Amino acid sequence: MTIVDNLKDIKILRKLIELWLEEMGVDEFKIMSVKLCVDEAVYNGIMHAYKNGGRGKRTVDVTMFKDKNLIKIQVQDYGKKEWYKKYKNDDNKHSELAETTDTAKPHGRGIIIMEKLSKSFKIANADRSGTKVSMAIDLTGNKFIL
Amino acid sequence: MKNFNYKIDNKKFYLYLINPGSEIDYNNIEEMTGLIKKAVEEGYKEMYFDFKNLKFIDSSGLGRLITASKQLKVVLLNVSEDVMKIFKITNITAFFNFE
Numbered sequence: 513m514t515i516v517d518n519l520k521d522i523k524i525l526r527k528l529i530e531l532w533l534e535e536m537g538v539d540e541f542k543i544m545s546v547k548l549c550v551d552e553a554v555y556n557g558i559m560h561a562y563k564n565g566g567r568g569k570r571t572v573d574v575t576m577f578k579d580k581n582l583i584k585i586q587v588q589d590y591g592k593k594e595w596y597k598k599y600k601n602d603d604n605k606h607s608e609l610a611e612t613t614d615t616a617k618p619h620g621r622g623i624i625i626m627e628k629l630s631k632s633f634k635i636a637n638a639d640r641s642g643t644k645v646s647m648a649i650d651l652t653g654n655k656f657i658l
Numbered sequence: 659m660k661n662f663n664y665k666i667d668n669k670k671f672y673l674y675l676i677n678p679g680s681e682i683d684y685n686n687i688e689e690m691t692g693l694i695k696k697a698v699e700e701g702y703k704e705m706y707f708d709f710k711n712l713k714f715i716d717s718s719g720l721g722r723l724i725t726a727s728k729q730l731k732v733v734l735l736n737v738s739e740d741v742m743k744i745f746k747i748t749n750i751t752a753f754f755n756f757e
Contacts, residue, residue: 519684526681526714541740544714548744551716555684621717621748628747 545629552622553587553645561591582648590642661686671697674708682719704731727753
């Protein structure tokens with residue numbers, strides 16, 4: 513699905529994800545996890561990748577499929593590269609800004625959420641332009657212990 | 659479409675979601691912010707958020723709640739187990755009171 517310049521479309525996308533996963537009998541928390549990860553990635557693409565520049569509409573492509581017990585997700589924007597670096601460093605780990613060292617700040621939580629909810633998470637420059645987020649949500653078990 | 663409403667009960671300001679299965683995201687946080695602002699302007703020192711109907715909240719909603727917690731005491735009511743996990747994952751439970 514392609515989201516073009518409209519944050520309201522993300523709500524529709526979340527509903528589609530919900531219907532798709534409910535059909536598969538996925539439990540509610542996993543459904544919420546997938547919705548949340550896609551939501552955060554798409555929002556970041558629209559709001560950060562195209563901020564202060566970029567021509568044309570703010571387009572984000574979302575690809576999702578089930579691979580055994582994983583929901584694999586790819587979100588790609590075509591805006592500026594490396595907007596995420598203030599949240600992640602070259603080792604693909606949290607930067608200090610994203611870490612809970614400053615949970616009082618109202619922003620920067622999206623990448624933390626995606627990392628914690630997914631079995632694997634990667635954000636990197638795309639081949640030509642923009643940024644690609646790749647993640648996999650495990651439908652079995654609990655990745656984190658609270 | 660209106661997502662939130664409020665009531666004053668026993669001199670306490672309650673914000674609640676109108677519809678079951680509601681979601682808080684960047685599309686409706688301004689509406690929520692308007693009610694937080696109202697509570698602050700009317701002199702309330704604490705605000706109750708009844709999340710009985712909350713099914714989903716993203717980082718923008720969490721961020722707005724944190725901002726609210728800097729202006730008044732934020733008490734979150736009826737938070738579901740699944741939503742609570744998101745609060746815990748993001749390590750922000752200390753900003754709020756839960757009932």
